[in-house]
Amino acid sequence: MKTVSLEEIPYSPDSCQMFERLRDLPGSAILDSSYPYAQTGRYDILVADPTAGTPIPPVEGETAHWENYFDELGRFHQSRFEASQGVSPDLPFCGGLLGYLGYDLGNPLNRVSGSSGKYSGAGLYAYDWAVVQDHLLQRAVLATQPAVSRTQQSDLLRRLRSRRSTVPGGFRLQENFEANMSDVQYREAFNRIQAYISAGDCYQVNLAQRFEAGYEGDPWQAYRMLRQLAAAPFSGYLSLDNDDALMCLSPERFLSLHGSHVQTSPIKGTRPRYQDPAADQLAAAELRRSEKDRAENLMIVDLLRNDLGRSCVPGSIYVDKLFEVQSFPTVHHLVSTISGELAPERSAYQLLRDSFPGGSITGAPKRRAMEIIAELEPHPREAYCGSLMYISADGRMDSNIAIRSLLCSESKIRCWGGGGIVADSQWQQEYQETFDKVGKFLTALEGLS
Template identity: 50%
Template sequence: MSTYRGTVETVPYRDDPLAHYRRLADLPDPVLLDSGGDRGLDLVAAAPLAGRSLRLPAAPDAPAVARFFSELETLHADRPPVDDARAVLPFAGGLVGLIGYDAALPMHGLTGRATPGGAPAALVHEYPWAVLQDRARREAWLVARPGVAPALRRDLRLRLHASGAPLPGTFRLERPFRPDRDGAGYRGAFEQVQGWIRAGDCYQVNLALRFTAPFHGDLLEAYAMLRHRDSAPFGAYLPLGEGRALLSRSPERFLAVAGGVVTTEPIKGTRPRAVDTATDRAIAEELAASVKDRAENLMIVDLLRNDLGRNCRPGSIRVEELFALRSFPAVHHLVSTVRGELAPGHSPVALLRDSLPGGSITGAPKRRAMEIIHALEREPRQAYCGSLFYLDDAARMDSSILIRSLLAQDGELHCWGGGGVVADSACDAEHREIYDKVGGYLRTLEGSLQ
């Protein structure tokens, strides 16, 4: 039986948050934020408030992007107060959205190349209610603003308590994934980056490949296949309308804000996991000791300190952890942690705007790295290397960098993989690292061909 605390009531906990999502997926504009593993937060929401959504077209210009962030600031400022019951939960209702890499291009003097009419460059909805799950406590709640209609709450309660859920659909690729350039093509782009580094134009450039395969069927089932492969701290499934969707298994936090404290956790440094325990341990130790990878990570830490400095109180930014080894199902990563305090008069929206795109997936210096990426990569990044975020009524924000992410549109599924190229990078190793990062996801979906 549900128990009530004002605007919060308990609902059944589901080990697989897709069980909640499927019960709500027929409502308008559903979204799933899926933390995976034994800890963290799952969030499912749907039916956003009418007239409280924002969208950017596939290739927006600078005035459109400026207007978008101004309107996003207004949406966030015009939020209701938070009662005590909602305040103790990680999300009290509010904004959930996507801001893709292409949305950030005009802020850095670049023009987007995405096909007009394609997936939106940014999309934000305001949700007055959500289903939350705490994986560590194995508890779930329906949290709602006081104004949510009793009839809607009754409908949600019936859906969430129902013993059965809609059956999953079927998904199938029509052929294996293909990269947008072969090994020789990647080497040519790599050598051009090395030339710019030698000339002193830049220190690091994140160079990516895009993999594409046509598909048919239920994209939620494709996400379920990826989810069953591994856990991810920042998994997400976001339908984008007209057969489009974002599927993310990202391991990387971009920006979090809680109580005015800002946290960013850039990833730089990657090695593949090994099945044999001793070999896996040796690989991890080699990464932890790698001078090259530590230097690469430090470049991005310095870049992010600069980005945070635009909106954080002077003197508050500190590096709390450098080069921490974190192990995921497919790879080991080096992760650093940087914190600061929002300055008076500066909002999470301004912080997000002034930090996009994340330095860990562009390079250093950021603008020149973006110009080189724009010149060399054959396909637009679209959502890839953008950010998926929530920003709630209590001014708490969390966001991911959209790596290990796929975008479905026009009957095709695109997956990007990239890595930072520096002066002492080796082409074959950088090319192999891309496959270490995303190869498992491609193979998982290619299993649908059998």
């Protein structure tokens, strides 16, 4: 039986330098642990030149169409990558499906009437080869599926071992970012959510606003700057059609699957970082003690336990960590971790379908919160709050919650910031939190104009 080929290539501490040797190829993408800026980062995955035949996502947003799409992905995966079991425990991806799912496809999956405007579905593609950088072992390999010819493999190795790279072009904004809600409009939406909570419709709703500006140049230059600023372990850059790009600087894992072990790590609770060490420690301690943030976090933990219960073995779901403060360069976050064992009859695609989108960016209960989001937010979320992800040929999966995302499309760059609203929320604090999460990104990009 044919097996996956592994070829050692020179390791680079900065995977972006290696990616620049592949970036001119169609469909290039990097899932990026932000090493060395995020010292906990381990794996980076680089791909390009996807194979033909990947199932095409629906154009219409009907529930049955999207459910069938995930079934088609599972069948395609099984038929194309049947020879990839047990490749290496230290290799998270050896070819497979990689890309993104947009938040808006969660509306039909959860039988929610979506908001009006531009619809963004999915961009998952099959790749027969991948470069994986392991920063712990300081090792880099080119993994190729049996479908990759020796000639193609040799061409890739020459490219990866050479010093050639695509030099980033300039990037600049043509104007400062403009929000799609004024403070008055945000307060009106906030008050509507408070009324729904008072009426018993929901317990928590994540409300986001969008920031947009015109730009010109190469988004890759913007990404390289922002990854240093964010140092986020679930970052990524996807090259899209028409020279568009999706940049993500996410600190949050959505779902991982390794063997039958499922894990999710929701974030709920945020404080800004401060340069003064005493003020910074005070902010982290305040977040750790905050009854409001702990209550918000616990609501989402309960929601995700329920979501995992659709796909995991009964009795296998545990809360491994509760209310852990994790600190990133721009913010402190309150993070919990839940795990379970995937039921033998369930696949990664069914787990993903029946848990999407992540509860930390909807609210609780999920379906009602999503209905309120669709009612109150002026524009679709597109890729924001969806997921960048991979499902390896051997079945291993990891995915993020695509917060801190920037979509470059049709000469416009869009970025979103949001937060969970509960009964005792104050609108000014929630409004400010949307800026705390992405304000440093926006300011940095405006500095390039």
